[in-house]
Amino acid sequence: RRCLEQVKKTRYLNAFITVTEDQALRQARESESRFLKGEPRGPLDGIPFAVKDNFCTENIETTCASRMLKGYVPPYTATVVQKLLDQGAVLIGKTNLDEFAMGSGSTDSAFGPVRNPWSYSAQYRERTGADPHSDWVITGGSSGGSAAAVASLSSFLALGSDTGGSTRNPGALCGLVALKPTYGLLSRHGLIPLVNSMDVPGILVRSVQDAATTFGVLRGVDIRDSTTVPHPPTPSVLSDDIDITKIRVGIPKEYHAPGLSPETLSQWGRVADLLERAGASVEQVSLPHTQHSIVCYHVLCTAEVASNMARFDGIEYGHRSTVDDSTESLYATTRHEGFNDVVRRRILAGNYFLLKRNYEQYFVKAQKVRRLIAQDFAQVFHAGVDVLLTPTTLGDAARHRDFIQEDNRTRSAQEDVFTQPVNMAGLPAVTVPTALSSRGLPVGLQLIGRALRDWQLLEVARWLE
Numbered sequence: 446r447r448c449l450e451q452v453k454k455t456r457y458l459n460a461f462i463t464v465t466e467d468q469a470l471r472q473a474r475e476s477e478s479r480f481l482k483g484e485p486r487g488p489l490d491g492i493p494f495a496v497k498d499n500f501c502t503e504n505i506e507t508t509c510a511s512r513m514l515k516g517y518v519p520p521y522t523a524t525v526v527q528k529l530l531d532q533g534a535v536l537i538g539k540t541n542l543d544e545f546a547m548g549s550g551s552t553d554s555a556f557g558p559v560r561n562p563w564s565y566s567a568q569y570r571e572r573t574g575a576d577p578h579s580d581w582v583i584t585g586g587s588s589g590g591s592a593a594a595v596a597s598l599s600s601f602l603a604l605g606s607d608t609g610g611s612t613r614n615p616g617a618l619c620g621l622v623a624l625k626p627t628y629g630l631l632s633r634h635g636l637i638p639l640v641n642s643m644d645v646p647g648i649l650v651r652s653v654q655d656a657a658t659t660f661g662v663l664r665g666v667d668i669r670d671s672t673t674v675p676h677p678p679t680p681s682v683l684s685d686d687i688d689i690t691k692i693r694v695g696i697p698k699e700y701h702a703p704g705l706s707p708e709t710l711s712q713w714g715r716v717a718d719l720l721e722r723a724g725a726s727v728e729q730v731s732l733p734h735t736q737h738s739i740v741c742y743h744v745l746c747t748a749e750v751a752s753n754m755a756r757f758d759g760i761e762y763g764h765r766s767t768v769d770d771s772t773e774s775l776y777a778t779t780r781h782e783g784f785n786d787v788v789r790r791r792i793l794a795g796n797y798f799l800l801k802r803n804y805e806q807y808f809v810k811a812q813k814v815r816r817l818i819a820q821d822f823a824q825v826f827h828a829g830v831d832v833l834l835t836p837t838t839l840g841d842a843a844r845h846r847d848f849i850q851e852d853n854r855t856r857s858a859q860e861d862v863f864t865q866p867v868n869m870a871g872l873p874a875v876t877v878p879t880a881l882s883s884r885g886l887p888v889g890l891q892l893i894g895r896a897l898r899d900w901q902l903l904e905v906a907r908w909l910e
């Protein structure tokens with residue numbers, strides 16, 4: 446009830462698209478009676494959680510923040526959501542996002558932009574003199590609604606999706622811990638795809654231990670997602686006596702990227718020093734293909750988008766145009782009315798890259814570059830490095846009016862520079878809040894781990910926390 450009250454009190458954040466109040470209260474009562482009988486199902490029984498609105502939920506509208514899917518009620522529930530429900534966790538609602546998870550600001554939603562709760566904090570107001578009603582800052586994205594829900598105390602945990610950084614980016618800008626597990630450890634069944642070969646369900650929480658607990662519940666093979674792989678059971682409590690002197694930390698030199706704010710840079714240095722003073726071995730490493738990753742991602746993402754979005758034709762799902770004088774014009778007007786311009790541009794770009802005459806030159810080439818990016822990481826880890834320490838975002842959260850005024854598309858793409866190579870390589874990564882900026886907004890740092898070593902990554906993150 447406290448969480449539902451908080452949802453109502455913070456309506457202005459626009460974090461939720463659907464609030465599932467009745468279901469939540471019913472589930473909470475069931476959970477309470479299990480507790481009274483002394484039979485809770487596990488550590489998440491009774492814990493309120495929110496879900497990004499691109500995960501299918503049976504009998505609950507699932508929109509992807511698009512006009513295209515307004516009114517779409519799936520007949521089934523995504524595996525990761527079902528796992529939380531089976532544990533007794535209480536679903537309180539579906540959260541706002543950039544349409545079809547395309548973006549880094551949570552500003553491009555058919556339901557309007559999400560506001561960062563930190564815009565209303567005393568620190569931000571005092572340090573900047575800003576009026577949060579006009580000068581509010583973005584949450585980052587695309588899982589901004591999930592991040593705002595957890596940061597505003599409307600929820601203890603939220604699911605996001607992470608294709609190029611969409612869980613870690615808003616996690617960092619909202620002062621949260623956000624985990625993107627190794628590709629294949631969490632089922633994608635029921636997650637409406639953006640880029641199938643990179644999409645991973647992400648976890649947004651307020652502590653590393655919460656991330657570990659949730660990860661432990663969600664991981665596992667799913668017969669409905671052929672890309673899932675087994676992971677051994679994890680202990681319920683994360684050890685906090687990791688021997689940090691045995692950890693080798695790599696600092697990728699290419700991550701000193703243009704646009705990195707001086708404050709984030711100095712945070713990065715401060716934390717690297719901290720690790721070194723504690724006895725970890727900290728060394729500079731090189732990931733030479735990093736500079737190509739944004740362009741490579743653009744080709745691969747739009748190509749998969751072009752094919753994934755083909756299913757939204759006005760016949761099977763959601764919106765259908767009334768202009769139906771021919772099948773062709775029904776498709777065309779439905780798609781014109783249903784998708785925002787970001788989605789339409791990506792469909793067009795992707796189809797261009799997939800044209801027979803362009804396929805080799807763009808799509809196949811980008812896949813090769815993707816392999817090189819993945820190999821960069823593999824070499825560093827093969828040489829004995831355990832984790833990489835990098836910034837998560839270029840700086841703290843931008844003011845909404847600045848973010849949408851600049852060339853938003855370019856800015857949005859640049860925002861992914863530290864997060865998105867990880868998705869190309871399928872590796873686990875977590876962002877941990879490490880400081881407040883001079884504007885009183887959170888700054889996070891990212892740890893990247895070896896494939897399938899998510900647990901070790903979380904132990905190092907726990908130390909940092």
Ligand code: GLN
Nearest residue numbers: 546547548608609610611
């Ligand atoms: N910002 C990236 C994009 O727009 C990544 C999005 C994501 O991770 N879902 O595609």
